[in-house]
Amino acid sequence: MSKVVSGWLIVCLISLISFASGVDAASTKVKTSVHYFLGQQYVQISGENKKVVSDINRILKADAQLLAWANMEYKKSGEHTSFRSKANTKYNKNGKLSIVNTIYLNSEGGQTISASTFNFDLRTGERLELDDVIKTESQKLNLIEAVTSQLVKRESKGDPIFTDHIEFYLTQSNHSFYYYDQGIVIRFNPGEVGPHSEGFVDAKVDYTTINKKRNGPPSPAPTIPGYTYVTKSHIENEFTGFDYGNIYELANGQTWKQVGYVFYYNPSWPEVIIYQKGSKYYLKAEYIDELVEVELVGTD
Missing domain, CATH: 3.90.640.20 (Heat-shock cognate protein, ATPase)
Structure with a gap:
């Protein structure tokens, strides 16, 4: 094969690779625009991947619809009260999209604000x-x-x-x-x-x-007089606090069932420590002072 032909093939190959890379980059960045639903701002996107665009747009518009409904309900509580949202695209690069919706609450007592963040993988449409x-x-x-x-x-x-x-x-x-x-x-x-x-x-x-x-080594567990340290991990399943019969699935693969009659409401995903006292086991959750009796019902 001549050097001229070989060179031409190399140039063509590089061009094809560059084109393919450009297509992938284009498919993972989208155009954004601000829309309104009953006075509430929300972002909508456009791009080549129709399914991803549709999935993300549906989530963002649904949030605006929910705020509009909440606004109508809130107005019933007072003459000068209302919700107002402002949508802002914070990041739109490298296959990731970040939208921040700032919510203003206008009331007779003043104005408070909060924010909802929406992060997406532009390759799959998954909310992150x-x-x-x-x-x-x-x-x-x-x-x-x-x-x-x-x-x-x-x-x-x-x-x-x-x-x-x-x-x-x-x-x-x-x-x-x-x-x-x-x-x-x-x-x-x-x-x-x-x-x-x-x-x-x-x-x-x-x-x-x-x-x-x-x-x-990891930070040591706090000592509790009369109790022996067993393990330290995080709760992975939904946790709303303590209640008899609750199941606590830990990141280390252990599953514990509450057998003590203790109730405490605290929705979170806390770090927990298992202690032993005699033949019984107890679970200590972050931000909750009281220990609850548990029994091991499974391990991975």
């Missing part, structure tokens, strides 16, 4: 939650440490920041976040880690920090 980014115990600890460090610095400079419950909010399922080029932004609503007057509190955490390797 924080658990899709923070998957391991190490990543969770890295995130908590990074966010806490940022907010402690703000607090030390005089900002009205509350640092006592940062870990609590970050261990709740589906906490608000959105993407940026190097990582994610954790968004706290007014009143969560600062007074309402402070507005939204954001903390940027890059992927390098999230994925850094941790050295040394």
